[in-house]
Amino acid sequence: MDIKRVRKKSISEKIVAQLKEMIGQGQLKPGDRLPAERNLAEMFGVSRTTVREGIKALAESGVLESRQGAGTFVSEVDPSQVSVIESVLSGDHDMRDVFAVRKMLEPEIAALAAQKRSPAEIYKLEAILSEQEEAVRKGETGSDYDQRFHRMLADASGNLVLREMVKALHDAFAQSRSMIIQSEERQRASLAAHRAIVEAVKHGHGMQAERAMREHLDEVENIIFDNQK
Known part of the structure; x- marks a missing residue:
């Protein structure tokens, strides 16, 4: 070399x-x-x-x-694919548009994770949940754990391109975060939803995992945009 x-x-x-x-x-x-x-x-x-x-x-x-x-x-992800994803999501985007794409992808990612997860990936997801719970208990935002959770779930789906897309989507979302998004209400809702998703993934319930993720994103979206009215 x-x-x-x-x-x-x-x-x-x-x-x-x-x-x-x-x-x-x-x-x-x-x-x-x-x-x-x-x-x-x-x-x-x-x-x-x-x-x-x-x-x-x-x-x-x-x-x-x-x-x-x-x-x-x-990584075996095609660099050209990553470049396209990054170029599409670079810049200042409306969070509603970001959420629309997340709601297309992440429920399917949760369903795939339920099919393809490994014991090691379940262990990591549960470890992230424990850390997030401790952060929320201490009054911290827990936003870092939230991002790690969604990326780990994408890892468990077995699709590296989806993992890159989730990362790009969450990076775009993070650029537009406000204190409202990190409210106590949002943190409690996020933690409860993550628990439901992990439980479904752990037991291989794809439809349940997909539904739990969709409900999670709907709930987060409502919290954000209701507070912005």
């Missing part, structure tokens, strides 16, 4: 940029496994913590994916 050592200013960002460049040039291809963190740290001349931060950023954007017990791989 043609890896250049980086200076210790904005280190993780430079690692992200360099790995993206290597993927764009074909030095790293979809499905390729990255070297171990220790080896990457030696190649870049930085700490393993810094490498981990760069990998986490790329994983969150869908460029890389971590597979438990196997390592980190270049």
Whole structure:
């Protein structure tokens, strides 16, 4: 691999940029496994913590994916598909339009997750629920857990393109968030709905999962736009 050592200013960002460049040039291809963190740290001349931060950023954007017990791989999502999704959702969009697309996709994602979920994915969904519940109990917004929940559900659907679309939709939504959206009412409703969705997914009830997700999005939409009137 043609890896250049980086200076210790904005280190993780430079690692992200360099790995993206290597993927764009074909030095790293979809499905390729990255070297171990220790080896990457030696190649870049930085700490393993810094490498981990760069990998986490790329994983969150869908460029890389971590597979438990196997390592980190270049995502097999077609980069052109991701570019189209990002270009469509970039900019300032009306939240009603964002919700319309979410309501088309996310109920189907929940149904797919009920069909294809693994024990490890159910464990992660339940762990996110526990963390969200604790955050709400402490009076925190819990918005980070909300996004993680929906992305993990998309992971469980087994469709990487859907995962990228969910990420883009939630990023577009996050740009328009207000304090109203993070109200106590919204947080309680979100947590209860997430519990219902996980319960349906866990037991393989696709139609129930789809219905629970649709009701969740309807409820969130009503809370947001009723408060905006």
